[in-house]
Amino acid sequence: MYSAPSLDEVEISIFGPGYGESILCHLGNNCWIIIDSCIDPDSKQPYTLTYLKNIGVNTERSVRHIIATHWHDDHIRGLGFIVEECKSADFICSEALKSNEFLTLVSACGKRSMMTSSGVAEFYKILQTLIGYKPQRIPSFAIEDRCLKRILPENSALGLPCEIHSLSPSDYSVLLTKIEIANLIPKEKTTKRRVLEISPNHLSVVLLIIIGDLCILLGSDLEEIGNAQTGWTKIVNSQSRPIKKASLFKIPHHGSKNADLQDVWTEMLNSKPIAVLTPFAKGNVYLPTKNDVTRICSRTENAYVTAIPRWRKSRTRPSTVEKTIRESGIKIKQYNQTLGQIRIRTKPTEGNNFTLDLFGEALKLKDVSQFT
Amino acid sequence: MSLTSLKKSVTPEETIAGNQLSSAKKRSRLIIDRDFSKELPRETVRSYLTKIPLESEEKYVNSDITKETHIVPEKGIEFITIIETKPYKPDYFLSLQKWEGNVIEVMKDYFLAKLVDLTAPGADEQAEIPLEEVSIEDLDLVVPGAIFYWNIGYEDESNGQRKRTSIIRFRRLPAWSQSEIKEAKKEAEEIGKSLKWE
Numbered sequence A: 001m002y003s004a005p006s007l008d009e010v011e012i013s014i015f016g017p018g019y020g021e022s023i024l025c026h027l028g029n030n031c032w033i034i035i036d037s038c039i040d041p042d043s044k045q046p047y048t049l050t051y052l053k054n055i056g057v058n059t060e061r062s063v064r065h066i067i068a069t070h071w072h073d074d075h076i077r078g079l080g081f082i083v084e085e086c087k088s089a090d091f092i093c094s095e096a097l098k099s100n101e102f103l104t105l106v107s108a109c110g111k112r113s114m115m116t117s118s119g120v121a122e123f124y125k126i127l128q129t130l131i132g133y134k135p136q137r138i139p140s141f142a143i144e145d146r147c148l149k150r151i152l153p154e155n156s157a158l159g160l161p162c163e164i165h166s167l168s169p170s171d172y173s174v175l176l177t178k179i180e181i182a183n184l185i186p187k188e189k190t191t192k193r194r195v196l197e198i199s200p201n202h203l204s205v206v207l208l209i210i211i212g213d214l215c216i217l218l219g220s221d222l223e224e225i226g227n228a229q230t231g232w233t234k235i236v237n238s239q240s241r242p243i244k245k246a247s248l249f250k251i252p253h254h255g256s257k258n259a260d261l262q263d264v265w266t267e268m269l270n271s272k273p274i275a276v277l278t279p280f281a282k283g284n285v286y287l288p289t290k291n292d293v294t295r296i297c298s299r300t301e302n303a304y305v306t307a308i309p310r311w312r313k314s315r316t317r318p319s320t321v322e323k324t325i326r327e328s329g330i331k332i333k334q335y336n337q338t339l340g341q342i343r344i345r346t347k348p349t350e351g352n353n354f355t356l357d358l359f360g361e362a363l364k365l366k367d368v369s370q371f372t
Numbered sequence B: 001m002s003l004t005s006l007k008k009s010v011t012p013e014e015t016i017a018g019n020q021l022s023s024a025k026k027r028s029r030l031i032i033d034r035d036f037s038k039e040l041p042r043e044t045v046r047s048y049l050t051k052i053p054l055e056s057e058e059k060y061v062n063s064d065i066t067k068e069t070h071i072v073p074e075k076g077i078e079f080i081t082i083i084e085t086k087p088y089k090p091d092y093f094l095s096l097q098k099w100e101g102n103v104i105e106v107m108k109d110y111f112l113a114k115l116v117d118l119t120a121p122g123a124d125e126q127a128e129i130p131l132e133e134v135s136i137e138d139l140d141l142v143v144p145g146a147i148f149y150w151n152i153g154y155e156d157e158s159n160g161q162r163k164r165t166s167i168i169r170f171r172r173l174p175a176w177s178q179s180e181i182k183e184a185k186k187e188a189e190e191i192g193k194s195l196k197w198e
């Protein structure tokens, strides 16, 4: 498990316990990208950093880009620490957050930590870290049809051109999000409470990574509401996105129906792509549902999930505490925090041959039904 | 000083209640016509024990305060005054388990909340909490995003009884003030300028 990919080998690793998602990408030549973050509840460290250190990667030098697709708790935990550790990396986030209103929200609510952890507090930490550098690490922003990075073949160990494109948020989504964020800024004399998440999620950054003939589509949590100006419809219909079809797909929003669009599978993906996803659990929602599993498996037999989407029985506490909980009628359950990792490695110069490894709780999506 | 340490610091010599009376007598002649320990928590009795300097002895003995006291000092002897009051509060709470919670969704009879274990940090949990577990004065605070603490422990009552309890208390965070919002806007402008975030 703990061996680094060779310099001409591309790696995509998806990490996810029952709640949380992080993606790691090796573009070749020891150039790494971290997309989102989730933490190990035991060590309190981001999983991605632990993995990189275990395979002998110098995170300070070799992580070149850190991308926050959005600021929901399940995607951002530990990202502040990653920005701090990976000193040579630039920071990229959604254009929808590029507003004075977002900074005001983060300054107001992120600084006064009203809860042990929150997305805005993590963002505040990221901004403080970026400012702390001299000269400052100026962030970049992702929006539809923008090339975030281009490596020319002569500068690549693979001898192949490499490009990272952002396919979202759309102009219209940026506008919508900015209005929503302005509404989240606390108003005078209102009660302080935790910042609520914006739903549906249309600010999320979808990424397309192209290395020679290899194409990877990372769907983040972008949702689809059937509006031609936002979500997946806008991406599919875009006239200016790269037209290459992907053979590797990170399924958006934990496999949920509200992020699914059939056209993505026909227009943007090769047939039977490798599809990966992470589960999610919050409130009465847990993803993917049985229907989501059936739908995804009907589209590709190569679907994998990092962990089993389920709740676990809460940990055992001293008998007096347990007795009091029982008597109070309060029911507690715990997010499944068992980590899973799906690792895909390929040498683009040697054709489309993938080596896929499953670690921890990761499994084939079709096998999930045995456990739920 | 916490209640725990206060409890420990009370020695029989300092206490005039109940069966400790005889040792207190060694230091001053006390006439007590009531046993306060049956009516007031020990700590409360103690908090009303006031030492009065010797030179002001006469003044205090003749003042109105002495009407409230039940201890008549002897001349030249260090004495103590007790003023009778009726505050009631539990003596002591021993926390066994504490969580910080955050309301996710409010349903008809219960609410869903995310819990962060403050006693033994680990994976986050989620709870389904009946609304009847929330005190009436806190009910209006149960809205998505609201923050609360949930404490399980022992409550020692003044009558010496120990009760196992579960207490949910919503944080009454102060409302946003004009200056806080102004300050956030100013900070946002500074961040915006240094990171070219506009």
Ligand SMILES: [Zn+2]
Binding pocket: A021, A072, A074, A075, A221, A253, A254, A280
């Ligand atoms: Zn998510």
